[in-house]
Amino acid sequence: MTEEDEQEIRFELARLKQEHADLDAAIAVMSETGRVDPLRIQRLKKKKLALKDRIVVLEDQLLPDIIA
Structure with missing residues (x-):
C-alpha cells in the first residue's frame, strides 16, 4: 500500500x-x-451499523492481522 493510499483510507x-x-x-x-x-430511529441505527462495518473494514486495511 502506498503512502497516498494509506492517507486516503485515513x-x-x-x-x-x-x-x-x-x-x-x-x-x-x-x-x-x-x-x-x-x-426513523430504526433506520438511523441501521445506517449507523453499516457505517461501523465500513469503519472496521478500513481499519483492517490499515492494520492487517499478522500471524506470527
Missing part, C-alpha cells in the same frame, strides 16, 4: 467516524424527546 476513516458520531448524537436526541417515529 481520510475516509475519519469522515466515517464523524458521520457515525453524528448519527449517534442524533439518535440519542430523538430517543430523549420520544416524539420521533420509531421507524
Whole structure:
C-alpha cells in the first residue's frame, strides 16, 4: 500500500467516524424527546451499523492481522 493510499483510507476513516458520531448524537436526541417515529430511529441505527462495518473494514486495511 502506498503512502497516498494509506492517507486516503485515513481520510475516509475519519469522515466515517464523524458521520457515525453524528448519527449517534442524533439518535440519542430523538430517543430523549420520544416524539420521533420509531421507524426513523430504526433506520438511523441501521445506517449507523453499516457505517461501523465500513469503519472496521478500513481499519483492517490499515492494520492487517499478522500471524506470527
